[in-house]
Amino acid sequence: MQHRFLALAMLASADAAVISTYTTVITSSVLPPYFQSTPEVFQGPTPTGSEPFLAQTNPVTFSGATTTTFFPASPLQTQEPIQDQPAGDNIFTQMGNIGPYRSSPGFGVDEYPLPNGSEIVWMNMLARHGSRYPTDPNPLGSLIPGSGATFSGQLSWLNNWTYVLGTNILTPLGRQELYDSGVLHNYQYGHLFNPNSTTKLVLRTTTEDRMRKSAQNFAAGFWGLGYDEYAQIEYIIDETGFNSTLSPTNLCVNNNNYRTSAGQNVSTEWIGNYTQNAVKRLNSMSSGFTWNASTVYSAQQLCPYETVALGYSEWCDLFEWQEWEDFEYSIDLDFAGTYGFQSPTSRAVGVGYVEEVLARLNHHLITNATAEVNVTLDSMNSTFPTNQNLYFDFTHEVDLFSTLTAFSFRQFAPLLSATSYQANRELIVSHMVPFGCRLNIELIQAPAPVPTNRSGGWSGYESGEPTTYIHFVLNQRTLPLGQSIPACGDRADGWCELSTWMQAQADALTLADYDYACNGNYSPPAWGAITNGVPPSS
Ligand SMILES: *[C@@H]1O[C@H](CO)[C@@H](O)[C@H](O)[C@H]1NC(C)=O
Ligand SMILES: *[C@@H]1O[C@H](CO)[C@@H](O)[C@H](O)[C@H]1NC(C)=O
Ligand SMILES: *[C@@H]1O[C@H](CO)[C@@H](O)[C@H](O)[C@H]1NC(C)=O
Ligand SMILES: *[C@@H]1O[C@H](CO)[C@@H](O)[C@H](O)[C@H]1NC(C)=O
Ligand SMILES: *[C@@H]1O[C@H](CO)[C@@H](O)[C@H](O)[C@H]1NC(C)=O
Ligand SMILES: *[C@@H]1O[C@H](CO)[C@@H](O)[C@H](O)[C@H]1NC(C)=O
Ligand SMILES: *[C@@H]1O[C@H](CO)[C@@H](O)[C@H](O)[C@H]1NC(C)=O
Ligand SMILES: *[C@@H]1O[C@H](CO)[C@@H](O)[C@H](O)[C@H]1NC(C)=O
Ligand SMILES: *[C@@H]1O[C@H](CO)[C@@H](O)[C@H](O)[C@H]1NC(C)=O
Ligand SMILES: *[C@@H]1O[C@H](CO)[C@@H](O)[C@H](O)[C@H]1NC(C)=O
Numbered sequence: 117m118q119h120r121f122l123a124l125a126m127l128a129s130a131d132a133a134v135i136s137t138y139t140t141v142i143t144s145s146v147l148p149p150y151f152q153s154t155p156e157v158f159q160g161p162t163p164t165g166s167e168p169f170l171a172q173t174n175p176v177t178f179s180g181a182t183t184t185t186f187f188p189a190s191p192l193q194t195q196e197p198i199q200d201q202p203a204g205d206n207i208f209t210q211m212g213n214i215g216p217y218r219s220s221p222g223f224g225v226d227e228y229p230l231p232n233g234s235e236i237v238w239m240n241m242l243a244r245h246g247s248r249y250p251t252d253p254n255p256l257g258s259l260i261p262g263s264g265a266t267f268s269g270q271l272s273w274l275n276n277w278t279y280v281l282g283t284n285i286l287t288p289l290g291r292q293e294l295y296d297s298g299v300l301h302n303y304q305y306g307h308l309f310n311p312n313s314t315t316k317l318v319l320r321t322t323t324e325d326r327m328r329k330s331a332q333n334f335a336a337g338f339w340g341l342g343y344d345e346y347a348q349i350e351y352i353i354d355e356t357g358f359n360s361t362l363s364p365t366n367l368c369v370n371n372n373n374y375r376t377s378a379g380q381n382v383s384t385e386w387i388g389n390y391t392q393n394a395v396k397r398l399n400s401m402s403s404g405f406t407w408n409a410s411t412v413y414s415a416q417q418l419c420p421y422e423t424v425a426l427g428y429s430e431w432c433d434l435f436e437w438q439e440w441e442d443f444e445y446s447i448d449l450d451f452a453g454t455y456g457f458q459s460p461t462s463r464a465v466g467v468g469y470v471e472e473v474l475a476r477l478n479h480h481l482i483t484n485a486t487a488e489v490n491v492t493l494d495s496m497n498s499t500f501p502t503n504q505n506l507y508f509d510f511t512h513e514v515d516l517f518s519t520l521t522a523f524s525f526r527q528f529a530p531l532l533s534a535t536s537y538q539a540n541r542e543l544i545v546s547h548m549v550p551f552g553c554r555l556n557i558e559l560i561q562a563p564a565p566v567p568t569n570r571s572g573g574w575s576g577y578e579s580g581e582p583t584t585y586i587h588f589v590l591n592q593r594t595l596p597l598g599q600s601i602p603a604c605g606d607r608a609d610g611w612c613e614l615s616t617w618m619q620a621q622a623d624a625l626t627l628a629d630y631d632y633a634c635n636g637n638y639s640p641p642a643w644g645a646i647t648n649g650v651p652p653s654s
């Protein structure tokens with residue numbers, strides 16, 4: 117197969133620009149399919165939505181009488197009058213996996229500067245794609261317009277509302293989130309990239325359109341638009357039945373059936389309860405349309421989806437602050453049960469990536485069948501290099517969440533109450549896997565042991581040998597290792613001595629019990645029956 121490319125080369129000189137046009141023929145022997153950005157294959161659905169017009173649709177007034185502070189769109193207009201919203205807070209902090217990127221407020225430890233003499237020598241990033249359209253069209257798009265219903269009061273605008281969102285692909289904000297992340301990563305880790313290297317840095321993503329474009333936007337942020345000179349993006353097939361650690365739910369059968377439904381079931385019951393007031397409220401402003409829990413939940417989901425697509429959504433301020441907290445909680449219950457420690461398949465889904473990180477740390481290829489790994493790709497240096505000191509991978513949030521489970525971040529394991537809102541909890545999906553989220557794993561070489569207690573300030577290294585530490589950072593905040601892996605110790609900085617951590621991961625693959633978890637014939641565990649991300653009898 118041959119593809120024709122038209123290339124434009126611009127040669128600038130002091131007083132004139134010369135443009136020369138030529139065509140080249142690139143054959144597939146030059147670039148294997150997994151390194152080709154075009155034409156797209158296994159890209160998934162790509163219908164786009166209406167172009168936004170926020171300058172015209174933005175209803176926010178700047179009047180001293182109504183708002184004390186004016187918040188310009190940046191680029192979204194997230195300033196909404198929400199009943200009972202605490203001062204300084206914002207509903208976009210309560211949107212689980214479908215909220216725009218923001219850094220995490222933290223996971224229980226403070227951040228410390230690198231001590232003088234220590235060096236970051238290696239970094240592995242696993243990032244989610246940016247803000248996207250819904251993966252399935254929102255049902256209200258077909259239920260409301262043309263239904264003959266009429267809406268009044270706070271719902272009047274709904275008389276003229278139509279559904280204009282696309283499906284699956286990145287929104288403009290989604291592109292920005294990944295571009296910004298690329299810029300941030302250049303500031304954070306650019307020094308680890310060697311521009312003189314004779315080989316390009318391999319970045320891995322999946323074939324889905326939003327995954328491709330997330331990696332490309334990230335690369336543009338990191339290197340600039342000429343990133344092709346330094347980076348080779350690898351597109352791993354993202355389709356049911358194919359092996360990929362960047363889209364592992366595609367192969368794990370039980371992750372997609374009733375054996376992993378306890379979290380969804382308690383979430384659905386939770387939604388049925390907390391939406392009761394909103395159902396009444398919206399029904400009082402509607403005639404010819406009767407709201408119920410599921411349509412009210414769809415309405416609530418439209419707030420973040422329309423906002424990231426169009427810049428502003430009328431759906432947002434229909435809900436009160438507590439209803440947004442309950443919305444987040446509905447997603448937290450679902451993720452705990454489907455991709456977290458209450459799921460029988462979460463370790464299995466996440467462990468393939470854990471094995472890849474271990475292989476990179478040990479500088480070896482993967483040649484034996486290993487949960488979800490595509491051994492064809494991971495047994496070649498060109499597609500699974502293990503000599504880089506900088507790795508950039510792109511994935512989906514559910515896979516990143518499962519990977520955190522497989523890494524044994526047990527601080528997210530405690531069972532959430534299915535019947536009462538638990539304000540005091542570690543597992544908050546919007547802190548972990550919002551759009552554009554990213555997990556950074558750093559290796560730090562210290563000339564001597566770093567004291568475990570650093571809260572009183574830096575008082576020098578302890579006496580001892582040079583020591584290498586591993587440091588996990590999720591959305592720009594440290595994920596403390598000692599809280600989950602006791603052998604790492606109660607370190608103020610959340611680091612763990614590398615060999616201690618490696619030892620703790622040694623049984624990750626066995627523990628995940630991939631074949632039984634994903635293909636086994638076990639009865640669906642009830643909510644709370646699973647506490648370690650694996651089926652009960654395994
Ligand atoms: C950092 O360590 C070096 C070598 O030990 C020393 O010369 C230097 O003064 C230190 N710098 C600071 C800011 O402490
Ligand atoms: C809806 O659109 C119609 C026709 O464009 C217009 O007359 C009406 O004022 C609009 N209603 C609302 C509530 O915006
Ligand atoms: C790259 O090569 C240039 C020119 O030889 C050299 O000055 C520079 O230090 C090299 N950079 C790295 C990171 O090796
Ligand atoms: C592994 O990846 C290669 C290259 O994309 C692909 O041809 C092959 O079908 C994949 N294998 C599996 C089992 O998914
Ligand atoms: C979840 O609910 C569905 C439908 O009611 C049911 O078939 C399934 O067994 C339930 N799952 C669990 C784990 O109870
Ligand atoms: C909720 O309302 C919608 C729209 O009327 C309807 O299609 C759906 O079946 C209802 N769901 C339930 C559970 O009653
Ligand atoms: C791969 O499988 C072979 C044969 O079962 C085994 O001898 C070898 O130790 C395995 N390699 C790794 C890295 O697990
Ligand atoms: C795909 O993954 C399955 C499950 O781990 C494994 O049995 C199979 O060998 C893998 N295939 C490839 C080509 O990696
Ligand atoms: C991969 O690269 C390493 C280091 O250069 C080399 O030892 C090994 O033979 C290569 N493996 C393959 C399968 O090409
Ligand atoms: C929902 O409300 C019912 C009746 O008040 C209660 O029995 C049930 O425990 C509640 N469920 C949840 C998930 O809050």
Ligand SMILES: *[C@@H]1O[C@H](CO)[C@@H](O)[C@H](O)[C@H]1NC(C)=O
Nearest residue numbers: 568569570571572573606608
């Ligand atoms: C750490 O050091 C601080 C300040 O010196 C002290 O207050 C605190 O008790 C110490 N914490 C532990 C766990 O030793």
